[in-house]
Every structure is written in structure tokens, then in C-alpha cells.
Amino acid sequence: MTSSADAAARATAETIRGGDIRTAARLMRDLDDGRPAAVAVMRELYRHTGRAFVLGVTGNPGAGKSTVVDALIHFYRQAGKRVGVVAVDPTSPFSGGAILGDRIRMQRHATDPGVFIRSLATRGHLGGLSRSTGDVVAVLDAMGYDVVIIETVGVGQDEVDVVSQAETAVVVTVPGLGDEIQAIKAGILEIADVLVVNKSDREGADRTVRDLVAMLELRGHNAAEVEIVRTVATTGKGIDELAHAIDRHRARQAPSGAVTGEGVAPRIRRRAQATLRELVLDELRRAADATLAARQDLVDAVAQRTTDPYTAADELVRATRARA
């Protein structure tokens, strides 16, 4: 990196820190495209991160996550905090559309300069969604947003990876879901720091709370610390209590970035590891896809059954590693 490139990266970083949304959006696109200049800007911005509170919100499709997030935005805005939202939609790999209730939120917060909402979708087979999420969180953090909310549909490994980047993970569910959806919940339950039973005015809310308590008992570590909060997000009922439960969870962690006597807090270390892993995998994925594009002869050989995929994959791995 030349010193003039360094200076350019610093200047861009300063523009973004000054609140220039358009420059921030361009940086996010450039990061997705893997441009080295964008990474240089991130190195500059990173020095100004670590101050935002990063909150993850996930849950069953149909549980009303977007409404809960909307109510939390409102709560934090009332408290004078600036809020950034990363709405992650890993379910629409082809159309690249944003399905989470952005439009509704946009209407309510569109004119509020204290709220910034960015939607992310996986794009075809490129992967890297978790990495992009981390990048956007870092940008919003550096821009001075006090709270950054990562919202995602909670149903797969992608989502677990995404939410592992948050300091506090909120999992939203509702009464009366079918068995299959209940079972799905078991997977995301294990990452929950705070549980929300939304639409708790519905029949079956008591039973859902009892089920969650029973599931938590099976979970083991730290389960006793997981609070269960009832909300009716459409009316705002229970949202204050949810925000306080989130605060209590946060307070139980070491302060963000703090180094204790035994080194950094485990959760900060885990987040660092998750971020690093996503960056490394993203880079390796790009290299693998480039190699695969360059070695279509191997794809042909496997398709024509003149070689087996295991032998062809060995050669591709060697070629990927050799790439600059």
C-alpha cells in the first residue's frame, strides 16, 4: 500500500465517520466486490470501532421479529441513542431481495437521521454473508451508532454464524407454532441470551413459556441466566421489559473491549474468532471460485466421468493454495 493510497483510505474513512451515508454505502458494495482499497478503508475505520452495542435478533419466520426490532428502535431512539440496523436475509439467494419488514420500518423511520437501515442478501453461490454482516456492523460502529441491531431469519447455520457476531442474542418466538417449527427452535434456542414470546396475548402463551423453560433446562450452560420476556410488539407491550432484560444481559458480560485479569472476556474472544473466521473463509471461497472458473476442464472431466470428484478436488485445492 503506497502512502498516497493510505492517505486516500484515511480520507474516505473520515468522510464516513463524518456521517456520509452515500460513501458508507459505496464502501459496503466495494467490500462485497473484494476491492483491496475498501479493505484499506476498513483498517482505518476499525480503530474507531468497539463502542457500539451490537444486538442480534433472530427467530422463527412469522414470529414478528421485524415488529420487535421496530419497537426496540423506537425505544432506543426515545432514549436518545442512534440506531443502525443490518437486516440479513439469507433466504433469497437469487433475487437478492430484502424480505424482512424493511418497508414498514422505513416508513416509520425514513425521516429520522438517527436511524440507518441496511439490508443484506446472499448473492448466488458467493457465500460470505456473515463476513458482510461483520463489515457493515463495523462501519456503523465507526460511524458512531450507539446500538447496532443485526436482524436475521433464524433457521440455519448462516443465521447462527451471523448472530454469533452480536454481544447479546435475542431469539423471538410465538405461541402456537407447529411441531416442525417448534423443533427448529431448538437449534436457535441454544444461542439465545434473551428469549421473547411475542404475540403473547395469543392463546397458548403460557404453554410456550413453560416449553421454553423446559428446553432451557436441557441446554445446560448459563441457561439460568436466560430471561424470558413476553411482548406484544405491535402495541409496544413488554418492549421496555425486553430492553431492560437486554441491558441486564449486557451488564453481566465484561464491558465491550475490556481486558480483565485473565485476558479478554470469553464472549469478546469468541466474537473476534467468529469475525476472523468469516474473513478467512470469505477469502478462501473467492480463491476457490476463481480457481474453479479457471479449471472448467476438471468440471468437464467429472461430468464426463473420466475422473472422480475426489481426485479433481485435490487438484483444485492445490491450485487454490498456489493462487497469489
Added chain:
Amino acid sequence: MTSSADAAARATAETIRGGDIRTAARLMRDLDDGRPAAVAVMRELYRHTGRAFVLGVTGNPGAGKSTVVDALIHFYRQAGKRVGVVAVDPTSPFSGGAILGDRIRMQRHATDPGVFIRSLATRGHLGGLSRSTGDVVAVLDAMGYDVVIIETVGVGQDEVDVVSQAETAVVVTVPGLGDEIQAIKAGILEIADVLVVNKSDREGADRTVRDLVAMLELRGHNAAEVEIVRTVATTGKGIDELAHAIDRHRARQAPSGAVTGEGVAPRIRRRAQATLRELVLDELRRAADATLAARQDLVDAVAQRTTDPYTAADELVRATRARA
């Protein structure tokens, strides 16, 4: 590979081809653990693959996929075919449990030696689910199962990757889902070769069919060829028609493994590419995780903010590539 190791791999492959379920199950575990000896067995087995019809079934949680798959198993068994099933559950990364309706199917098909069901779950952060699916499909294919069904909850990139390994992709939906779930459908719709409206005795089935037709019109390529079939899988209604729609789709493709005048059929090439890519990414992921485990000093440095994750990731990528 020594010739005695070669001979051992051949012997194991023959045992598996002879129908030894226990040896097959051990091979699948060894593949997941990344044992080179298991890969040698796969190379042997691969020569005997390419005969099974590989069918993917995915769809919304709660759409009744498991019941549809159960009915299809019954249909193919009546036709004298042996059926293998890979039930992929990417939703329970921690517990490793199988949530798809295995238990129900097990009861019905448990005593039928013509049916083999294997459940797969992601295991923590190791990834590689798509790769494992491809391995299991290849093993079942080599064992002589006529039809191999890949069943997965259809909600994320993982599932799209998994289903891309099938020759024909069936997407199951139901009338009366909420808006968010409808939107999720848009993502998996784009990979559908045959669409199923299950529980079609419910109110709203006509509207769901109309919605699907409208969505297909937006899709573009080959949309006209996508048949929409109404089923009530619990009673078996519409299952024959579904099986015939699947057959028609299959017939429109080039025969499995066939080489035409212009080379192999595009779909066979795509499957080869998907399989190769999964094998390569799985290998790179393993290497990255090993590097990350060996370089916890870099995780500490990021956690303590003495370096930024972008610089640390560069170093990890270099170290991963250097690994043998």
C-alpha cells in the same frame, strides 16, 4: 497410497456395494472426520455411481415435506424400486438432532430392507453439510438404490446448495402461509423443477396455485416447464400425479451421465461443478479451522484490539495456504 491400502479400499467398497449398512455408516462417519482412507473408498465407489435417480425435496417448514417424501417412498417401493433417503437438517447445529419426520417414516419403513434412511445435521461450525450430502448420495448410489431422495428444510443458502445436487428439485408449499413465509418461498421457488401444493384440501389452495403461476412468470428461464401438482400427502392423494410430473421432468433432461453432441448436458455439468465446489470448500474450511486453532495468538490480538481483523485474516489466509 500403497497397493495394500488400495486393496483395503477396494475390499471396503465391495463390502458396501454388497449391501453392508454398518460398513456404509462407518464410511460416512469417517468421511465427516476427513480420514484419507475413507476418501480412497469413495474413489472406488464412485466408479459405480451415476445410476440412481437423485431427487431433491425441499419447502417451507410445516408444508408437510416429510409426509410427501413418505408417500413418494411408498410409491417407488410399490414400483419395485429401492429407495435411499438423505434427510438434511441444517437447523440444529448444536444438538445435532434430526428433526425431519424420521421417526414417523422409520416406523413405516423400518422393517423394509429396500429403504435406507440417513439423517445429516450440521455439526457446530464445521460446515460441510453439502459435501456430506454429496458423499451419502454417492454411497447410496453405489449401493444400488434406484432412487435417492435428498430432503431438506428449504430456507437458506445451505439448502439451495444441497438441492443443487439433485437431478430434479421438488419444492413443497401449502395454502395459507403468512406473508413472511410466502416471501421465503420466492428464494427456493427459483430452484424448483416441480412445485407441490400440499394440504390442497385446505382453503386457499386455488389462490396459492395462482400465486405460484404468477411467481413463475417472473422467474424467466424454463418456468413454463415447471408443473404444479396438488397433493394431500396424508391420504396419498395426488402422489401418483407428482411422481409422473417428476418422471416427465427427468425425461426432459439428458439421460444421467450421457454425453451429447455438444458435450454433457448442462444440468449434469452443473451438478459436477456443485459437487466439486463443495469438496474444495470443505477441504479449505478444514484447513482454515486448523490454522485458526493453531494461531490463537491472532484471535487474542484482535480481541485485545492490538491488531485489526483484516490484517490478522491476511496472515491466517497465508498460513492456511501454506498448510500441507
